[in-house]
Amino acid sequence: MNEPKPPLDSLIDLCRVNRFYGDFHALRDVSLRLAPGRIGLLGPNGAGKSTLLKILLGLLPLSSGTGHVLGYDLAHAGADRRRAIGYMPEADALIPGLKGAEYVALAGELYGMPRRQAQRRAHEVLSSLDLEDARYRRLEEYSTGMKQRLKLAQALVHDPPVLLLDEPTSGLDPTGRDAMLRLLLAMGRDHGKSLLLSTHLLGDVERVCESVVILHQGQVVKQGTVADLRTRRQDRYRLQIQGDPKAFLEELRLEGAHVLQDNGRGEWTVTVPPGWVTRAFFALADNHDVLLRGLQRDDEDLEELFHRVLAERGKESGIGSRESGTGQPDS
C-alpha cells in the first residue's frame, strides 16, 4: 500500500473546477489554493459547499478543471486520497442495528485497517470523544449530539491528516454546538489536523477556523483569513439623539459616515470611516446643539459581513450582467 505522503505546502489546489448536474451549474470556475490549517467553507444552502467536499473526496467527478488534495490528483488516486481524509457527512449516514463500536470499527476496516486494530482504535476514539458509555448502544438509540460525535469518530478512526466536515453542528442545541466546536478546535490546534469545515453558520467558522472561503452560487466570492475578514468589518455605533438631528447627521455624512438605520424613536445606526474616534461624535453634537443621550458601539458581526459581501457580489454581478446585456439604456 502507498505510504502516507509527507506534509505538503498545499492542502487543496483547485484550478477552474466546474461541476454540472445536468443543466445546473453547481460549481463555476472554482480556483483555490489553501495551505494546511483550519479552513471554513462558508455559503448559504445550495452554494456548492457539499458538492465541493464530495469532489475533494472523489465521490463526484469534475465536469472540467484540475485539482489536487494533499498532492493527490483529483482525476485519479481516489482510494489513496480518501484514505488520507476523514469525512463527516451532513446526513446521518448510520447503519441501523449496529452498535457504536461496531460502526466505528467497520469504518476503520473500510479504510483498510486490520480488523483487530480497527476494533481497538474504535474503542480509543469513542472514549476520547466521550462516547465510552454509549459504545455498546445501538445507533438508533443515540441522541443527535451523540450521532454527530459518532460521525466524527468514524472520520477519525484511521487518524487522517485532513478532516472534511459537512455541517458538523447541524441539528445541535447551543450546548452541543459549543462542545462540538471546542472539539474541532482542539482537533485542529492540539492534534495538527487540517480541517475543512463546511457550514452556513459564520459563528462556527469564527470560532474554529483560521481562514475562510466564501462560496455563493457555485463561485468563490471571498477567500482570506478570518482575521482579515474581521478587519473588513464596519465600525458601527448606535446613537440616541435628543434635539433636531438633521444638521448633525448631515455633518456626520460629510465626515465620511453613513447613516444605516433610523428606528423612528430617536435612535440611529451609523457606520464610521476607519480611524474614527468616539470623541468626534460629542464634538459634532456640540456644534449642532443636539444631545447624545446614548452612544454604543455596535460593530458588524461576521454574519452581517457575510451577507454584505454576498449582497455586494450580487450588485456587482447585476451590473456586470447589465453591462454585458443588450446595451439598451435603462428606462
Place this chain on the structure above:
Amino acid sequence: MGVDLLHYRPWRGRFHGPFAGVWPIARVALWMMFRRKLFWVIYGLGLSLFLLFFFGQYLLAWSESQLGESTVSIMGVKEDPRRIVDFFKSLLKMNGSAETYRNYFWYQGYMVMVVLALAGAIVVGNDFQFGSLPFYLSKPVSRWHYLLGKCLAVAVFINLMTTLPAIALFVQYGLLDSWDYFVDQSRLLGGILGYGLVLTVCWCLLLMATACWLRRTVPLTMAWTALFFFVPALVRGLVDVLHYDARWRLLDLWNCAYLVGNRLLGIPHRAISPSPQPPVYLAALVLGITCVICLSYLNLRIRAVDIVR
C-alpha cells in the same frame, strides 16, 4: 459533554487495499439479515428440505429392504413400502443421479426466492433509505467493492441454502453407495457448483438492481412475486394450456436458470419437464442479458451523484 481530547492518540499502521473492505461489507450485511428471526425461520425451513433429502436416503434404503412386507409402520403410520419407494424414486428422484440434485435445487429455489425478496431491502435498500451509502463510499472502497461486498453476503446465503447442502448430499450418496460414485459421478459435482454459480450470479445481481430501484421490503416482495410467481404462472398458462411457442418460457427467469442448471448437471434436454422447453442457449442468453442490464443499472445507480441528491 466535557470533551477535551486528552486521550486522543495518533495511529500509525499499514493499510490494506480496498479489496479488504469487501468482506466487512458482506459481514455486516449478513449480520443484518441473520439478526432477524424471520430469516432463521426460513433458513430452518430450507434446512428441513435438505434433511428430507438427507434422511430420505436412509428411509429409502430401509423401505427397499422391507419390500417383502405388506405394510410398514413409520412413526405409528402404516404404509405400503412400495409406495414409499415410489415416492422417493419417482417424485424426488432420490437415487443420487443428476435429477436428485436438480430437484433439490428446484424445491430449495422457492425458499431462496422468499429469502431474497425479504433480504433486498435489508441488504441494499436500507443503505439508500438511511443514507448509509455516503458512509461506505467516502472510504477507499469504490462502488464496485461495495457491490461485491453486498453480492458476497447474498451469495453466502444462497449457497448456504443450495450449493453447500447439495454437495453434502453428493458426499452422502457417495458414502452410502460406494467410492466409485465419486469417480463415476464427478461431473455431477461440477454441475452442482455450476448450477450454484449461475443462481448466485444471476440472483445476486437481480436482487441488487431491484433493491436499488425499489428499496423497501413491500415493493420488493411484490416485484419478486411478480417475477417468480405471476410471470411463471402466466408463461405456463400460455405454453402448456394455450400451446404458445416454447420460447415464451424465456420470460420466466427461474425456468431459464433451471434449463441452464439441467445442462450443467448433464440432463438431456428432452428429459426436462415440463416440455416443450426453449433451447438452452437462449435461456443462457436471457440470463446473460439480464445480468448485463442489472450491472449497467447498478453502475448508473450507485454513483456518487445519487448521494448528493
